[in-house]
Amino acid sequence: MARKIKLRIWRGSAKEGSLHDVEVDANEGEVVLDVIHRVQATKINDLAVRWNCKAGKCGSCSMEINGKPRLACMTQMANFEEGETITITPLRAFPVIKDLVTDVSFNYQKAMEVPAFEPPADLKPGQARMAQVDVDRSQEFRKCIECFLCQDTCHVIRDHEENKKKFAGPRFFIRLAELDMHPLDILRNRKKTAQEEHGLGMCNITKCCTEVCPEHIRITDNAIIPMKERVVDVKYDPVRWLGSKIRRREEIS
Amino acid sequence: MSENQIPMERHNYDVVVIGAGGAGLRAAVEAREAGLRVAIICKSLFGKAHTVMAEGGIAASMGNVNSSDNWMVHFRDTMRGGKFLNNYRMAELHAKESPERVWELEVWGALFDRTGEGKISQRNFGGHEYPRLAHVGDRTGLELIRTMQQRIVALQQKDKRETGSFESHLKVFAECTITEILKDGDQVTGAYGYWRETGNEILFEAPAVILATGGIGKSFKVTSNSWEGTGDGHALALKAGGKLVDMEFVQFHPTGMVWPPSVRGLLVTESVRGDGGVLTNSEGKRFMFNYIPEVFKDKYADNEAEADRWYKDQANNRRPPELLPRDEVARAINSEVKAGRGSPHGGVYLDVSKRLPADEIKRRLPSMWHQFKELADVDITEQPMEVGPTCHYVMGGIEVEPDTAAAVGVTGLFAAGEVAGGMHGSNRLGGNSLSDLLVFGRRAGLGAVEYLKKNPNRKTVSTESIKRAQERIEKPFTRSGGENPYLIHQELQDLTQSLVGIIRTKNELTEAIEKISQFRSRIEKVSVTGGRQFNPGFHLSLDLENMLLVSECIAKAALTREESRGGHTRDDFPKMDPNWRQYNLICDWNGKSISTTKQKLPMMPNELLSLFDPHELEKYFTKDEMTQVMASAGSR
Ligand SMILES: Cc1cc2nc3c(=O)[nH]c(=O)nc-3n(C[C@H](O)[C@H](O)[C@H](O)COP(=O)(O)OP(=O)(O)OC[C@H]3O[C@@H](n4cnc5c(N)ncnc54)[C@H](O)[C@@H]3O)c2cc1C
Ligand code: SF4
Ligand code: SF4
Ligand code: FES
Numbered sequence: 048m049a050r051k052i053k054l055r056i057w058r059g060s061a062k063e064g065s066l067h068d069v070e071v072d073a074n075e076g077e078v079v080l081d082v083i084h085r086v087q088a089t090k091i092n093d094l095a096v097r098w099n100c101k102a103g104k105c106g107s108c109s110m111e112i113n114g115k116p117r118l119a120c121m122t123q124m125a126n127f128e129e130g131e132t133i134t135i136t137p138l139r140a141f142p143v144i145k146d147l148v149t150d151v152s153f154n155y156q157k158a159m160e161v162p163a164f165e166p167p168a169d170l171k172p173g174q175a176r177m178a179q180v181d182v183d184r185s186q187e188f189r190k191c192i193e194c195f196l197c198q199d200t201c202h203v204i205r206d207h208e209e210n211k212k213k214f215a216g217p218r219f220f221i222r223l224a225e226l227d228m229h230p231l232d233i234l235r236n237r238k239k240t241a242q243e244e245h246g247l248g249m250c251n252i253t254k255c256c257t258e259v260c261p262e263h264i265r266i267t268d269n270a271i272i273p274m275k276e277r278v279v280d281v282k283y284d285p286v287r288w289l290g291s292k293i294r295r296r297e298e299i300s
Numbered sequence: 301m302s303e304n305q306i307p308m309e310r311h312n313y314d315v316v317v318i319g320a321g322g323a324g325l326r327a328a329v330e331a332r333e334a335g336l337r338v339a340i341i342c343k344s345l346f347g348k349a350h351t352v353m354a355e356g357g358i359a360a361s362m363g364n365v366n367s368s369d370n371w372m373v374h375f376r377d378t379m380r381g382g383k384f385l386n387n388y389r390m391a392e393l394h395a396k397e398s399p400e401r402v403w404e405l406e407v408w409g410a411l412f413d414r415t416g417e418g419k420i421s422q423r424n425f426g427g428h429e430y431p432r433l434a435h436v437g438d439r440t441g442l443e444l445i446r447t448m449q450q451r452i453v454a455l456q457q458k459d460k461r462e463t464g465s466f467e468s469h470l471k472v473f474a475e476c477t478i479t480e481i482l483k484d485g486d487q488v489t490g491a492y493g494y495w496r497e498t499g500n501e502i503l504f505e506a507p508a509v510i511l512a513t514g515g516i517g518k519s520f521k522v523t524s525n526s527w528e529g530t531g532d533g534h535a536l537a538l539k540a541g542g543k544l545v546d547m548e549f550v551q552f553h554p555t556g557m558v559w560p561p562s563v564r565g566l567l568v569t570e571s572v573r574g575d576g577g578v579l580t581n582s583e584g585k586r587f588m589f590n591y592i593p594e595v596f597k598d599k600y601a602d603n604e605a606e607a608d609r610w611y612k613d614q615a616n617n618r619r620p621p622e623l624l625p626r627d628e629v630a631r632a633i634n635s636e637v638k639a640g641r642g643s644p645h646g647g648v649y650l651d652v653s654k655r656l657p658a659d660e661i662k663r664r665l666p667s668m669w670h671q672f673k674e675l676a677d678v679d680i681t682e683q684p685m686e687v688g689p690t691c692h693y694v695m696g697g698i699e700v701e702p703d704t705a706a707a708v709g710v711t712g713l714f715a716a717g718e719v720a721g722g723m724h725g726s727n728r729l730g731g732n733s734l735s736d737l738l739v740f741g742r743r744a745g746l747g748a749v750e751y752l753k754k755n756p757n758r759k760t761v762s763t764e765s766i767k768r769a770q771e772r773i774e775k776p777f778t779r780s781g782g783e784n785p786y787l788i789h790q791e792l793q794d795l796t797q798s799l800v801g802i803i804r805t806k807n808e809l810t811e812a813i814e815k816i817s818q819f820r821s822r823i824e825k826v827s828v829t830g831g832r833q834f835n836p837g838f839h840l841s842l843d844l845e846n847m848l849l850v851s852e853c854i855a856k857a858a859l860t861r862e863e864s865r866g867g868h869t870r871d872d873f874p875k876m877d878p879n880w881r882q883y884n885l886i887c888d889w890n891g892k893s894i895s896t897t898k899q900k901l902p903m904m905p906n907e908l909l910s911l912f913d914p915h916e917l918e919k920y921f922t923k924d925e926m927t928q929v930m931a932s933a934g935s936r
Contacts, residue, residue: 074561074562076561076563076675077561078562081562087786087836087837088784090829092785093828095834095836098528099348100350101563101566102353102566102567103667103671104352104439104667105344105346105352105353106348107344109673118532122675123674144497148834159453159457162457162720163453163454164454165406166409170407172407173362173400173404174402174408174417176417178415179413182414185411186411186437189442191847192442229409231406232453283362284481291458
């Protein structure tokens, strides 16, 4: 049942590199990562690729497949036409280390710059009471597997190295939103700092990030837009929002 | 610096934690909060450790859903699940401390699913008497690891405010593999390894090292584990003079995906059964009713009507047999398939679509829905899944002191999480690993802190030990024309799968041990192509040795234990034997091969024994032991 497929894989180092054509078998039900592994085991033993879970849960196997940011372990070979050459390249927004592996340290740097969760000082373990509806919103953002596909696709940094300093990127906008909407977080001004320090203002709501998110997190609608609306606004359902913040205060004490 | 011209970095820390899963991160937090300088080392990027894949939940007797739950019930369930082979002290600490560890996560920002009252919700799981697993949909491991990761960052931010640098006292060395624990005499002096990215080498000088390297699944062909599960910590400890305990006990999770082949082994969370999924064979029969073992007869329903009622009324009905401990369910599925009643691709059916409405399935089991839709083209809200056993977890691991997590036999070495042994006995209950990571991760951190207080003098790393470590890393490059590491790995996996797998016999185990020794000479000749920079073939060539050591331990311990218990099933000794319950098997490495010795298990103290009905203990203990138990019960 195996069929031959043609891959064009980018190989190289930080300094130089080029696309290499390889032919390899693909079996029924396989994903792109399986085929890359076959190349690795049988043709190019030192082909560098990141992966861990092979189940779409860890966000390690991010790469560009026919130019689209994707998880290789969740991309079915069946999606491609018979005879089609599949082009596999590393994430473009980050510097290449080797082959399909890029230097994503930018993201870990940004993570350090987001002020941590801050619970009320007197919150005792086991005392928190939160309604499911009040945690739903932040839970959506906590589904993030840190694949950084959204970071890769965002045009603000994709081709603009110079913007990286001032722009945290969609992954960290949802982190900021998560904390802002977290019923137990007491740090004020998360919205304001998102604008002023993390570059939220540079986002022009193209929604490309939402489109590539493998976790289907609605990055733009549910995080970026509400964060941009600094003043209370109807779209944001302020009554419920305020309500949940206040209610939780009483319940904790 | 070194003869081979490979650059080597040198770092100095108080504590080096090897592993950035739940256990390693919890240990690091504890050590840092006590004021120590800590390095965290991991093979993957930060936040990608295996823990991220855990789905179902974390077991802790908070009693949020059923207030009858408490640590004593949890302790009993854990001991039953492990068939009373558990290190009782570890099981006790675990049951007592896990609620606090879960609540602490919440104080660090974790957002668990809630009950109607706004408390942390808890779900049913196999072997747990009450709903006990705190969870976030079916992505609990992600929540745990992200919370810990963010806790680390919070501590780094605090350091930044005080010292001007995020990484002055706590630093993560990601994509860095440790290949050697360095020692002077029997005392740890540090660890040695290489950066995956560059292939350059790195030396950590540290008086205390905590191993939190996770599992061994990659020694088997069908597994739910990621590539990291190569048993590195098990092997590092053995080679440093530590001991492994209970290595014959490997958990085959009953429900892995079986189709398509490329995802064979991928986990189907037990929550599917906890939330009402039933197992049927090709004849449409709910076969689990035929597989309830004697010891569990009074706890599990023997007919469908009662099993179904249990979902609504747990006080007056026995639980469905789908929720038996994992070893029982895995063996049952194996038998059904062997008897020709399997599904087309060699599994059985697991169906939740008839129990819950589609929306509810998607809400409670979102990643399962996603996984089957995307990878198998199956809609679990309408169709059954095909499932079969998959190598999931190793109960065996480094022998440790329960209270301090100190490795037996090596001063300055600690171990926590899946790499440590004893806690789960012969079989782990679902959800008891995530709690184990936190309880004993914290204890390992504390253990290291206390150890350093008592032993402030550091020994230096010797030049010879560095040289030995360097030579080992260099070896695969100095050979040419040797075998391809990927192919050897596949062969080794085939071997363990077929000869040391879920059902074992003397002949097959003997054959396996013989073949394993042949592998050793082949692995010594493996050569790699390409350079040092991010070269997975090179990485694998070093991991192979670890997988081989682990496989040898499993095979030898399995051959020695002539009974069936938990994650060890002998076709030629199908019964549980109370005489064997009195012993653990200990694996040692003498530089050439593994030897196993029997070690007597300590008797539970009275206050723990008294938590059980003597009639239950009778099923596990020998007559002599029972006389002892009854005598001390009488004297109470
Ligand atoms: C699919 C799946 C689902 C699961 N679901 C549940 C569940 O619902 N509930 C539950 O309780 N348990 C569950 N388990 C079990 C549980 O997830 C694991 O036992 C647990 O996560 C192991 O954690 P750990 O901290 O010990 O190690 P891991 O999370 O495995 O981390 C090991 C760390 O060590 C590092 N490491 C390894 N070797 C080296 C080396 N040589 N040098 C440097 N670093 C190294 C790795 O890079 C990694 O960072 C599940 C397991 C699987 C596979
Ligand atoms: S919506 Fe904003 S953050 Fe997302 S891709 Fe577009 S510009 Fe980037
Ligand atoms: S938000 Fe989505 S795309 Fe972005 S890192 Fe997280 S999971 Fe990936
Ligand atoms: S390997 Fe984990 S997401 Fe692809």
